[in-house]
Amino acid sequence: MDPRTNPYAPGAGTPPPELAGRDGLIEAAAVALDRIRDGLSARSLVMYGLRGVGKTVLLNQMRLNAEANGLVTVPVEAPEGRSLPAILLPSLRSSLIRVSRSEATKAGFKKVFGILASFAKAFRVKYADIDFSIDIEPEEGIADSGDLENDLTELLRSIGEMARERGVVVSLFIDELQYVKEDQLAALITALHSANQRKLPITLFAAGLPQLLGLLGKAKSYAERLFDFQFIGALAPEFAREALVEPARRLNVEYQTEAIDQIVQATECYPYFLQAWGQYCWQVAEKTPITLEDTQQATEIAIAQLDSSFFRVRFDRLTPSERRYMRAMAELGPGPHRSGDVAEILHRPVNSIAPTRSSLIRKGMAYSPAHGDIAFTVPLFDGFMKRIMRLEN
Ligand SMILES: Nc1ncnc2c1ncn2[C@@H]1O[C@H](COP(=O)(O)OP(=O)(O)O)[C@@H](O)[C@H]1O
Ligand SMILES: [Mg+2]
Structure with a gap:
C-alpha cells in the first residue's frame, strides 16, 4: 500500500499512532501530579521494563500532559557514562528560565539561579563533563560544599521552596536512569526524600531497564518506600490488536482476524515489534484487508530486519x-x-x-x-x- 501513508512508527521514543493499553498508567501519573499540586503526598513514579516496551513514550506523554496542566517539567536523558550533575544542570536551567519569563517578579528566581551557579562551580572539577555556564553570581554557601548528597538536597530544596511560593509544581523526567552511577543515584534519592518530607512541590518521574529496581534499592534501602515502582511489560493481547488495527482503520484499511492473530503471536505483544510488524504488513499488502499471507511475509522481513539491526x-x-x-x-x-x-x-x-x-x-x-x-x-x-x-x- 502507499508508503506515504504508512502509519506505523517503530523507533526509540517515537510516538505510536495509537498509544494502546496505557490509560491506567497515564491517569495514575496525572493523579499523582494533581495531589502534589494540592499539597498532598504522592510518591515519585519509577517505570521499569525491557527495551522496546514503550517507557520513553510513556514518560514523554506524561510530561506533555503535565505541561498542558501548567506544571514545570525538566526533561533529562541519562546517557551511558555521563554524570548526573552534567545532565541535570542544563535542563534545570532552561526549565527555570521558562517559568521565570512568565513571572512578574524575578527576585526569587535570581536566588535559585545563583544556587545553580554555585552548585555548578562546586562540581566542575569533580565532574569534568559539566558544560554549564550561567551569567549570574554564585550564591555563596548554598549547595557548594562539594558533597553531592548535601548539595543536591539543598539545590532541590531551594527550587522546591521557590515553586511553593509561586504555586507551581516542578517535575523531573529522567529517562534511562539505570545509567546513573550509584553514588549519584543515592544523592538524588536523598534530595527527593528530603523535599518529600518537607512536602515541597517537586517530584520525579523516571524510566529505565529492569535492573533499575535493584540499583535504587542498593543506593538507598528506603528507595522502595519513596517510589511507586511500575513494571512496564508487553501489552495485553486486546491492546496489541488495538495498536495495530486502529491506525489502519483510520485509513480505511482492515486486517483479517487470522492475520492479526499471527502478528500477536509473532511479536508476543511487545510494542516496538508491533510497530515493526505493522510497518512491514503495510509495505507488503497490496490492498485491504491485510491477509494472513501478507503477515507471514511481513514476519519474514521483520525478523530479517531485526536480526541485522535491533538485535x-x-x-x-x-x-x-x-x-x-x-x-x-x-x-x-x-x-x-x-x-x-x-x-x-x-x-x-x-x-x-x-x-x-x-x-x-x-x-x-x-x-x-x-x-x-x-x-x-x-x-x-x-x-x-x-x-x-x-x-x-
Ligand atoms: N502503548 C503502545 N502502543 C503501541 N505502540 C507503542 C506503545 N508504546 C510504545 N510503542 C512503540 O514502541 C516503540 C518503542 O517505544 P519506546 O518508548 O522507545 O520503548 P522503551 O523506551 O521502553 O525502549 C516505539 O516505536 C513506539 O512507537
Ligand atoms: Mg527508552
Missing part, C-alpha cells in the same frame, strides 16, 4: 564469552533462568562464569529478576541468539 547492534557489543553465555541462556528458552542451569549448559562451574554474568548485567544486556536468576533485557533475544550462533559443546 545485531546489541550482539556486536558482546565479547566471545558473553556471547557463549547468552547462547546458553537462549538454549533454555525466553527465561528467566537459574544461573546454575546456564552454567550446566556451558559445562562450567557457576563461579567461573560469574564475571561474564556480571558484565552482561552492567552492559544492560541481561538482568537478575531474583537472586540467582538471569534474564534477557531485550524481548525475543533468545530466538535471535539461536539463529545467529550454534551452541558449542
